[in-house]
Amino acid sequence: MNAVTIKDVALAAGVSSATASRVLSGHSATSADSREKVEAAAKNLGFVPNAQARSLRSTKTDTIALLISDVRNPYFSDLAHAVEQQALAAGMMTFIGNANEDTAQQDQFLAAMLSRRVDGLIVVPQGLDEEDERPSEMMQRIISSGTPMVFVDRTLPELNVPSVSASSSEALGEAIGELKKLGHRNIAFLGGPAHASTARERHRAFDDALLANALESNANLHFAGDFQAESGADGARWLLNHPLKPTAVIIADAPMAIGALTVWREAGVRVGPELSVIAFDEVDAMLMHHPPIATISHDLRAMGRAAVTALQAVMGSNEPEPQEFISQFANRASLAQAPETTGA
Amino acid sequence: MNAVTIKDVALAAGVSSATASRVLSGHSATSADSREKVEAAAKNLGFVPNAQARSLRSTKTDTIALLISDVRNPYFSDLAHAVEQQALAAGMMTFIGNANEDTAQQDQFLAAMLSRRVDGLIVVPQGLDEEDERPSEMMQRIISSGTPMVFVDRTLPELNVPSVSASSSEALGEAIGELKKLGHRNIAFLGGPAHASTARERHRAFDDALLANALESNANLHFAGDFQAESGADGARWLLNHPLKPTAVIIADAPMAIGALTVWREAGVRVGPELSVIAFDEVDAMLMHHPPIATISHDLRAMGRAAVTALQAVMGSNEPEPQEFISQFANRASLAQAPETTGA
C-alpha cells in the first residue's frame, strides 16, 4: 500500500508538514534550501498526494464532468475527446457520463458529480420531463447549488444557462438551394427525437430553408427518429414506401444515416441517381460510401474547446457570451439531378 | 453554495452526526425513529454528501478508471460504454482517459488516478518504452502501490497482471480458409502498430492461418499501420502499387478499413470482384458499404463486462483467471472469387 503521506515527506526532509505542503503545491514563498530537501524526499519516497484530502480542504477538485448522450455516437465521442484534451491542457480531469437519452440516468450521473464536488459541469441536456414538461429537479438543484454549468450542443430554453451550440440554418439553406437547382421538389427529412433541442432546431431550419427556396414544407415528409441507427433504417423503409416518392432526403445524424444507407443498399436503391442524400455529421464513413455523401458538419473540436472555455469563464464568475457555431455544407456526389422533374 | 453538511442534518433531526451518518450510509443498526427523522431532514435540506470527506476516511472512492487509446475509435468507445454501464450497475463511477497511443499521456492519466485513489484500474496498455523496452515506471509504481489493476484488449507479457483479451486465430483460420477456397493466393495484411499486443497477435495469427492452409507467408505482403484511418489509406495505396498484385486483404481495425475503402472507392477499385476485403471490428459502417464487408469481430460488451468482473475479483483479493474471448468471422459479399487464379 501507498501509505506515504506528506508527514513522511516532511519528516524525511526535516521540515514541518506545512512547509512541505507549501513546497509541493508551489504556493507561497519557500527557501531554496527546503524546496530542494522536500522535493528530494518526495521523489525518494514516491509520494503521491491524496487528492481527497487536498480537495476536502481546498474545495476544488480540478475535475469537471461532461454529460453526453452516448459515447458510441461518433458525434459525441468527438466532442468528448475535444473537451477532455482541452480540460487536460488546463490541468483538469474529465468525468464522462452517458445519459443514453434517459433523464433518469442523466440525473443519477449529475448527482454523483455533485457529490464528488466537481468544479464544473458541461452538459448535453436530455430534455424536459415527460410528464410535467419542466427541467428535471436535479437541474434546479445544480443551479441552486451554484455549481458552474454550461450546456453544449443542446440547450434547455427554459433555463438561463450559458450554452455553446450549432446553427444549421445557413448550411441547410445552401443544401436545399442545391437540391432545388437539381430539380428536387419532394424532399424528405429523417429527424431526431423532439426532446433534443438540436433535433428541433434542425427540423425548423429545414422548414425555413424550404420556404426560403419557395418550396412548400409538408409535414408528411417528416419522419421522427431517435438519432440511432435502427430508426434511420426505419426511416429509410418509410421513405421507400412513401406515396409522394421523395427524390431527396436529409438525415439528422450519422448513425441514422448509416442505418438508412444500409437499408437502401440492401434494397438496391442507387444513391445519387435515384435518391439524393444529405447527412448531418461528417464522419469518415460518409466519405467511404459510394458515392460519397454530402454532409452538413459541425466543428466539434471547436465546440468542445469553446465549452471548456465558457465553463472556465463561469468558474471565474464571468458571464460568457452564448456562442453559436455555423455548420458547414459540403456538396458531394450523393446529390444528383432529380430522376423525374415534376415541373417548376 | 451547497454548505449543508451532515452536522446540519443531524441538528435538524435532533440526533448526533454519528447517528446521521449511520442512517445515511445504511450501515449499522439504527432505530426506525431516528431513521425516519434523519431521512426527512436530509431530504428537506437537500443534503448531498461530500464524497471527498467520505473517501478520505473510508479509503474507498467507488470509482474506477478506464484507460483506452482513443474514445473516437468505435472499438474503444464500445468498450468504454460497456465498462461504464457495468461499473454503474455495481455502484461505481468510471474515469475514462485517452492515451492517444502515447506512453506519456498514459502515465499522466495513471498518475492522476493514483492521486485520486481510485479503487481500481482497467487499462489498455500502450506498450513498452521506446528506449529501454520495459514497462513504464508508472506501471511498476501502480503495481507496488497495490492498486488493483487489470488489462483489457491488450496486455504486456512482461507484467503479471490479469487480463481480458481476444483471440483471433480461430476466426482468421476460417477467413483464410474461405479466401483459399475462392482461389486467392496473394493475401495482404494491413496491420497495426507493433507496440500493441493486439496488433502482434493478429499478425501472428494471420501468419499461422496461412501456414495452416498451406499458403506461404510473405513479409512483403505485410503493411505496418497505426490503427488510424490515415494509415489505412496509405496501406490501400501501397496495395494498389504492390508488384505481387494481392487479390485479397485483411485489415486490422475499423478506422484503417474505412480509410482504405475510401481510397479504393476513389481509385475505382471494385471491392469483391477485384479485391476481396476482410476487416476487423464489425461496425455499422461495414454493413453500409456496398458490398458489405466481411468482418472479424470481438464481443466488446462481453469483454467490457468481463474486465469489470475481473477487476472486482482483484479488488476482493481473488486472482481471476486470465480470460480470452474468441473472435467471430462473418462472411459477406466483399469476398469473391479471385480475379485470376495463378494455379494451385
Add this chain to the structure above:
DNA sequence: TGCTTACGTGTAATCGATTCCATGGAATCG
C-alpha cells in the same frame, strides 16, 4: 430477581492535505 447480551446512541479521534496565525530572525529604513 440477578446477570448477561445486544442494541442504539453520543463523544471524540481520525483520514491527509491546506491554511490561519504567531514567531523569530534577517533585512531595510530613518
Add this chain to the structure above:
DNA sequence: CGATTCCATGGAATCGATTACACGTAAGCA
C-alpha cells in the same frame, strides 16, 4: 542604532465525513 517590515517556518485548526469506543437501557435467560 532602534524601529519597522518582510520572509520562511512551525503549530494547530480545519475541511466533512466515518468509525472506534464507551455507556445506558432493554431484552433474554436461568
